[in-house]
Amino acid sequence: MQPLHGRQVAGHRVVAALLPTVFSQAPAALRAHIVRHQPRLVICVGQAGGRSAISLERIAINIDDARIADNAGRQPIDSPVVPGGPAAHFSTLPIKAMRAALLDAGITAEVSQTAGTFVCNHVFYALMHALATEPAFASTRGGFIHVPWLPQQGNPSMPLADLARGLRLALQVALTTDTDIRQAAGQLS
Amino acid sequence: MQPLHGRQVAGHRVVAALLPTVFSQAPAALRAHIVRHQPRLVICVGQAGGRSAISLERIAINIDDARIADNAGRQPIDSPVVPGGPAAHFSTLPIKAMRAALLDAGITAEVSQTAGTFVCNHVFYALMHALATEPAFASTRGGFIHVPWLPQQGNPSMPLADLARGLRLALQVALTTDTDIRQAAGQLS
Amino acid sequence: MQPLHGRQVAGHRVVAALLPTVFSQAPAALRAHIVRHQPRLVICVGQAGGRSAISLERIAINIDDARIADNAGRQPIDSPVVPGGPAAHFSTLPIKAMRAALLDAGITAEVSQTAGTFVCNHVFYALMHALATEPAFASTRGGFIHVPWLPQQGNPSMPLADLARGLRLALQVALTTDTDIRQAAGQLS
């Protein structure tokens, strides 16, 4: 997201911020940004080695299950992101419309059914839980996008210019399209 | 499961039944079997081409999103399995203990974070929703296992003898081990 | 290659031509182009679904083994491309230098050890065999590049603009760099 920081997209200003890859710190850091900027839209972005497309995550699940330690040396196994929280939260982004726009623009994109069980999913769940449960965030939509490696990092990968163009387009669609997750209305209302 | 039908495992008799690959029929067919047999444990099994391990599914999500039609010609897109149901239900099987036992027995096994969005996930969600919400099923545990192709069907695959041995062992562990999904207690109680 | 047709690269004019996906016709069609244009360099390009990088093929092997029929309905099984020809020919392109240049330019690239056993490898072998055995082609270098799907065709894929940029850069490096396949000298001299 860094290349988009400060840019205007669909009448909104993009604020990009880096979160620590630390289970115990990332949600609070994200929350501080949300409280400060009062965004219309929150899209978290993480890198997923092995994926070859911009992955629009559909659902965050209430579990941490780390195969490696985070940057603070912690490795939670089968513990909830939010004790007592629901098993999962759906993204409230229009992921199908985003995928269609990306493909139309010649950028590989897919809807993904799992954001994993590491810090990415942890942040995603914490975000969606806050948006779903705190009245102050009632009009904020959110979601998560996984991106491939850069070409220098390995294969499969996606060039940085395509990533930046893809994320910009994803933001634009998310800001101008109603959610297409039909069940979201039923479940969140 | 067919090779295990009628067999005794950990003091219980295995009943194997085939469900139709039809969104609108599979849950009711499964429910009829549960009502008739009052099982201690319900494990649904489906085949997942492209997977190379016995996949112990962690979570069922409340969405149908079919890329192809089911056997009745229906292809639901982004519709809920159970309107108004929670976004997801966790398996109540001891999936980590099952994985460990399978690996110890020399059978490739993994925990999977997605059962997809086709009939398999539909059945899995319907099962877990019924077990979680209907008092008659309060003491029944359930989950879903995806298995690879057979060698004759393509690659990756798993020989039938290993599949049968693996499913038998999975049943045995599930019948003799408490669930290790720590958050399950918190969420379902 | 079509987007590069007629363009100048490193002082040479690009001629792009489409070959039929037919075992019995493609080599002769390629040969006619080579005889007419007397190229400095011949790079054949084919699409390989499932690959996520621009694949610089290292070696063509003397076998046809088709899992599906070609566009003329022929499906050779375990028959040689050139009866009596050597088991394989190495590409005479500087594939390592090409890979490095592509990665530096932010385009995913890899050296591949197999061009398969379908029409792509058939054309590749026929090309390299002609270049290696016919004195008229003694100063012509050649090779094969597999490219991913376009984003509209499936995942993994590569945007058309990156493909065109990557192929142009590959041509440029091939025209301005000596081969880096060290054994080539030993084997072809």
Add this chain to the structure above:
Amino acid sequence: MQPLHGRQVAGHRVVAALLPTVFSQAPAALRAHIVRHQPRLVICVGQAGGRSAISLERIAINIDDARIADNAGRQPIDSPVVPGGPAAHFSTLPIKAMRAALLDAGITAEVSQTAGTFVCNHVFYALMHALATEPAFASTRGGFIHVPWLPQQGNPSMPLADLARGLRLALQVALTTDTDIRQAAGQLS
């Protein structure tokens, strides 16, 4: 192969031996075994992480290109296995008949077009080059089989019992079937 050491297969005694994963030592070690035992058949076996089937290698290529160092700390890049040797040698095993027999026995098997460019391919090429060029080995057939990880090592994998059964069957077919690589006759005669 260790589980098959000393066993009788199709009237022949199996000798299993471990080669060092060292470019400079493995061919000589293999050659010493061949000279001592005068085998009817030589099948080298290596493990290939990431493969999910017993892979019957079709062709050995005359190149070493190591991404990591061997067990002696050497990492050859783009150097020939045998300077001045042909670009490749085909396996002289009946790989299609072996694949069919394995699949019939319920064991995942495939024909592979590349044995890589590390020590496995190095040994394979050195073996086939010796068999093709030394009169003393004129009646010996040879080839290479890559096997998946064991389940304890990772996914994809194959249980040890299936591996042993598969290799035994592969030996049996190779000892009782004429080669089905049609071009082999043309090229080796």
